[in-house]
Structure formats: C-alpha cells, structure tokens
Amino acid sequence: MAGAVRETGSYLFDNGSAHAAGQHRCLAAWLDPVSFGALRAGGVGPGMRCLDVGTGAGSVALWLAERVAPGGSVLATDLVPLPVPVRPGLTVLRHDVVRDELPPGAFDLVHARLVLSHLPEREAVLARLFAALRPGGVLHLLEFDAEYAPVLTVPDERARELYERYQRAKLRAFRARGSHQGWGRECAGALVRAGFTGVEAEVRIGTLAPGTPQLEMQLHNTWHLREALLREGLGEDELAELRGLFADPRFRACSNVVYAVRGRRP
16 A cells, blocks of 8 residues: 555655554555455566555565566555565665656556555556556556445444444545545546556455454554544544444444456557
8 A cells, every 4th residue: 555645745644653554564464365366367477577556565565576586576666665575676666656757668567556546646647557567568456445334233323423423534534635435446447448458357345343454454544544533523532432342342344345456558
C-alpha cells in the first residue's frame, strides 16, 4: 500500500506514524495471499523486470524479487519508503507516481496495491503505468470497495450505530482528499478504457472478526486516522468504545470487497 495519501500539506496515512508498521503487517497478512495468487496466475517468472508502486513495507516486492531471480529485477517505489530487506535485484526508490517520470516500455510487470483509489489523478496514473509496460507486459491492481461494509452481528444497537458512524466518518475523510473508496468495483472498466486487453478480475470478501488481520487493521485505523476521525465528528470516548467493540467476540462485519484486476498492454 502507498505510504501516504495526499492532502494539502499533510498525509492521511503516513509511514512516519508509529502505527504504520502495524497497518502494513495487517495488510500483508490479509492481502499477500490474494496478491501472490494473482501474480502467479498472471505469469511471473525468472528474468522479468518488475515495478511495485506504493510498496509500503515491501512484502510484495520481496516476493517478486525471489520469483524473478535469476536475471530479473524489481523496482519498489513509494512516497516514503519503509526499510526493506536487501535482496539481489531489488531496488527501493522514493518516487511519486503522479509527478515523477517512469521509463517508457521498461517493465514486464507492474503491481500496485491500494494506490490508485487514493489518487485524484488515478486515470492519468493508469495511463503512465500503461506506458511504462513493454508491449505484452501485465499490470496487476488490487483495490477495495470500502463503501460496502455492512454489520453482521453486534452486542447491541448502540454498537451498530457507532460502527456505522465510524465507517461514514472514514469515507468522508478519504473523499476530502480525493480518494475514491469504491473504485475497486470500477478499476476493471478503467483498465479497458486505458487500452489494456484481456482484463480479468477476481473478487473476494471476508469477515471482520476478533483475531483476523482485517479487524486488526480497523483497530489500527482508530489510532492511525485518529485526527481525521476526530475532525469528522467522532469523539475520543467513541474511538475508545470502538476499540472495545473490535475485541468483542459478538462483533462481526463484512470486510471491504477486494478486487484483484489485471490487464495486458497490447
């Protein structure tokens, strides 16, 4: 996931936060199996040149580096790169995919997870990623539909109402920064419009329950997004109540819908 989401002069998710490492750990535990399965199905192999946009803590970049050896390479980029273990063929670069140049036709495979939905310039970035691929190269995107998140079971109606207010506050905070949290359901169509062929999409949904990385990520969000949630009308006491709710075995909700989408540059 990208290390930061732009707001004028500030970031909503910041890799400098004390909570960033926990967030990336939860995302990796939840989404790496989905990403790795999609990359295998898309044909990753030795000698390939790969670009991992918004690499975060680097779990996908490290996995790719192992699969493209010997002879391949992985360029892992982020606005604020986190420390990533050294691997042969792996380069980590501070890079802004909106503003900084990418070499044209340089990559066999481009991967971006939870990046484009956060960028108001997502359609222009998609065109840049298309241009960075060689003919026949494959783009892999993983995105959420976070607008769909119904509650399944709660201890009481107050808990339901509080969780639903929390979800609405998060969406308002993201929208204020140009993020489209429902873009996952639209990204396959965006790839077609951008000129990609053979576009395929895999859709998954899970359950938020105590002990799952999906719900642990929500717990981290109450800390990581604390300032934004307070600005959107939640109180400190309500955030504390949410943290208690997320530990309650009676709580269940649907996870975000996960879309793993890929397309090929003709």
